[in-house]
Amino acid sequence: MSPRGQNEACDGGLRNAAPLLAAYLGKRADLIRFFAARLNSTAAAEDLIQELYLKVGAIDPAMEVRNPSAFLHRLATNLMLDRLRQERRSTARDRAWEDGRKVMLGGQAVVDEPSPHDAVVARQRLERVAAAIEALPPAMRRSFELHKLEGLSQAETAKRLGLSQSAVEKQISGALARLSGSLE
Amino acid sequence: MTPRRPNIDEALREAAAQWVVALRAPDAGEAEWLAFEAWLEDGPDRRMAYDRATALWEDIDAHQAALRQRLQRASASPVVSLESRRARRSWTAPAAAVGALAAAAVLAVVVFIPAPPSAPPPSVAAPTVYVTAKGEHRSLTLEDGSRIDLNGASRISVRFLADRREVTLDDAEAAFSVAHDTARPFIISAGRRSVRVVGTEFDVMRHEGRIAVTVRRGIVEVAQGADAPVRLTAGRRLRAEDDSTPAVIEPVAEAEAQGWRTGRLIYRQQPFGDVVSDLGRYFDEPLRIEGDRTAALRFSGVLVVGQEDEIIRRIEALLAVSATRDGGAIVFRSNDASR
Numbered sequence: 001m002s003p004r005g006q007n008e009a010c011d012g013g014l015r016n017a018a019p020l021l022a023a024y025l026g027k028r029a030d031l032i033r034f035f036a037a038r039l040n041s042t043a044a045a046e047d048l049i050q051e052l053y054l055k056v057g058a059i060d061p062a063m064e065v066r067n068p069s070a071f072l073h074r075l076a077t078n079l080m081l082d083r084l085r086q087e088r089r090s091t092a093r094d095r096a097w098e099d100g101r102k103v104m105l106g107g108q109a110v111v112d113e114p115s116p117h118d119a120v121v122a123r124q125r126l127e128r129v130a131a132a133i134e135a136l137p138p139a140m141r142r143s144f145e146l147h148k149l150e151g152l153s154q155a156e157t158a159k160r161l162g163l164s165q166s167a168v169e170k171q172i173s174g175a176l177a178r179l180s181g182s183l184e
Numbered sequence: 185m186t187p188r189r190p191n192i193d194e195a196l197r198e199a200a201a202q203w204v205v206a207l208r209a210p211d212a213g214e215a216e217w218l219a220f221e222a223w224l225e226d227g228p229d230r231r232m233a234y235d236r237a238t239a240l241w242e243d244i245d246a247h248q249a250a251l252r253q254r255l256q257r258a259s260a261s262p263v264v265s266l267e268s269r270r271a272r273r274s275w276t277a278p279a280a281a282v283g284a285l286a287a288a289a290v291l292a293v294v295v296f297i298p299a300p301p302s303a304p305p306p307s308v309a310a311p312t313v314y315v316t317a318k319g320e321h322r323s324l325t326l327e328d329g330s331r332i333d334l335n336g337a338s339r340i341s342v343r344f345l346a347d348r349r350e351v352t353l354d355d356a357e358a359a360f361s362v363a364h365d366t367a368r369p370f371i372i373s374a375g376r377r378s379v380r381v382v383g384t385e386f387d388v389m390r391h392e393g394r395i396a397v398t399v400r401r402g403i404v405e406v407a408q409g410a411d412a413p414v415r416l417t418a419g420r421r422l423r424a425e426d427d428s429t430p431a432v433i434e435p436v437a438e439a440e441a442q443g444w445r446t447g448r449l450i451y452r453q454q455p456f457g458d459v460v461s462d463l464g465r466y467f468d469e470p471l472r473i474e475g476d477r478t479a480a481l482r483f484s485g486v487l488v489v490g491q492e493d494e495i496i497r498r499i500e501a502l503l504a505v506s507a508t509r510d511g512g513a514i515v516f517r518s519n520d521a522s523r
Contacts, residue, residue: 030224033234034217037207040245073217120327126247128346129240130254148244149252154209169205177201180237181194 018061023068024053031076038080048083052076132182136175143168144175192233199223200233204241254343312342321488329363330370337491344368353390359400361385395431397422449487456481456503460516467492470513478505478518 024031028049036045055075065071133141146157147168158168192200203220206212224230244251316322316334324332327344334340338356342349349365351358353374362370362385374390385401398421424431449462457479460471469492473479485502487495496507496514504519 027221029231030221033224033231033238034207034220036238037204038212040208040242042242069221070214070218073214077213122247123327124344124346125243126250126254127344129244129247130251131346133251133255145252145255148241149248149255151248169209173201173205174198175201176204176237176241177194177198180192180201180240181197183240184192184236 018059020056020059020063020065020068020071021061023065024056024072027069027072028053031072034073035076035080039084044083048076048079051079055079128183129179132179133175135182136178140171140175140178143171147172192229192236196229196233197237200230200237203234204237313339314342315339326363328365328368331361333359335488337488337494353388356390357387359385359387395424453482453484455479456483456505456516459483459487459499463487463495466495467514469509472510472513472515474515474517478516481505481518 031052032042032045032049034045035048036042039045039048052072052075056072133144136144143157143161143163146152146160147154152160154165154168154172157172158165161168163171203223207216207220209216224234314322314324314332314334316338322334324334326332326342326349328349330349332340332342332351335357338358339354340356340358341352341354344350345368347368349368349370351360351370351372353372360370360372372388374388374395385399387398387400388396399418401418420433420435422431422433449459457473460473460479464471481503483499483503485498487498499516500506505516506519507514507516509515
């Protein structure tokens with residue numbers, strides 16, 4: 001995830017143009033963080049925030065906005081909902097870790113020659129992540145795997161494990177914290 | 185990992201992870217945004233912590249299938265992880281010694297670990313499988329720079345973990361040139377035996393229960409169970425008929441040791457008796473020739489090691505002999521009844 005700080009720097013001269021625009025510029029990176037989480041995609045969030053910029057630029061500078069941050073959020077949410085309505089299909093992510101050059105030989109999936117540096121790094125990372133997941137406390141690991149790897153929602157995970165949703169959320173975030181700690 | 189990355193303390197990591205999860209809740213809205221914004225404002229470290237946790241979260245999503253597969257495989261073969269754990273523990277001391285010696289040249293440690301009798305094949309734990317067709321000879325370069333030359337009809341599985349490199353020989357003949365990495369030992373599982381190396385060149389063959397380890401370069405220490413280790417030097421081979429019989433160490437000719445490299449036995453006008461004698465090292469069943477004249481036939485051809493039926497077929501195609509199975513042995517007879 002890169003916050004893409006260059007745009008803010010370029011637009012720095014506009015900061016005084018309007019309070020809302022200034023708020024946008026100040027919160028741009030954070031908005032991307034927030035909407036990337038909602039959209040599950042940083043790229044989609046960046047597009048959204050770009051679009052938001054056009055909207056904000058079109059708003060009369062004289063307009064008074066009491067809470068620019070909340071206002072920006074509302075604008076961006078509307079854009080996001082429009083977007084989600086437009087394209088329901090989920091984008092298949094690249095599978096670099098699995099190595100694209102897979103061939104079948106005798107009914108057996110065979111990965112060809114270990115590929116370029118990127119794939120190597122990715123594969124090593126996969127192993128590190130997997131090892132870190134294996135090292136999680138069992139209950140935490142169970143919740144985390146059901147949600148993140150089996151694709152169950154938090155509610156479904158909670159139901160499956162007979163736990164409250166907040167307990168599951170705690171376990172999942174706890175697992176993520178540990179993983180990010182052990183991968184540091 | 186890089187030195188530039190400042191450490192994030194545990195409390196911050198936890199808070200960041202909570203935000204990553206909370207913001208993905210279906211009902212996260214304006215209130216969450218404002219709270220999140222306020223939290224972020226508290227310091228640049230928070231943004232970094234959140235970004236890192238998000239990157240990991242997204243990585244896991246992007247590689248969901250691969251991770252699931254990898255974790256399921258690991259849990260489906262508890263014996264493998266058990267072996268690995270035992271391996272790590274018992275190798276702590278040798279590994280330290282290796283670190284010092286390996287800098288000078290090369291040194292490898294071979295440890296045989298008896299597995300529980302109910303052991304499933306360790307191959308189930310490996311995510312990347314390399315297979316060669318009969319007669320195919322393939323050179324692989326692994327991500328750490330190690331090279332594996334695979335003989336025909338071989339099947340190996342490779343997986344790289346944070347703390348070790350694992351190769352499982354299901355049924356394979358392979359020559360290894362292992363990149364030096366004391367932090368990540370290279371562990372080869374062949375049946376119930378494991379070969380652990382740090383960086384050297386050697387060959388491992390596993391076929392129908394038999395195992396052979398031939399050292400081309402460097403020194404290998406061999407330990408079996410609790411016995412004192414035995415040194416295996418270049419030009420020596422360790423051989424065992426199956427998982428439970430004791431291993432034999434024998435000298436091996438340079439050419440023979442290199443035979444793996446090409447994966448082929450090449451003959452030019454050699455007495456068939458010599459050819460069969462050579463093949464005896466690769467066949468489980470005893471080989472016999474009926475008749476002195478049959479043994480004296482001259483054979484020219486290339487035989488791919490490790491594929492017994494194919495070798496027999498080739499011999500029958502290249503020489504006027506037929507092979508039959510007779511009382512557990514393979515018997516070659518001349519097609520010319522008068523001989």
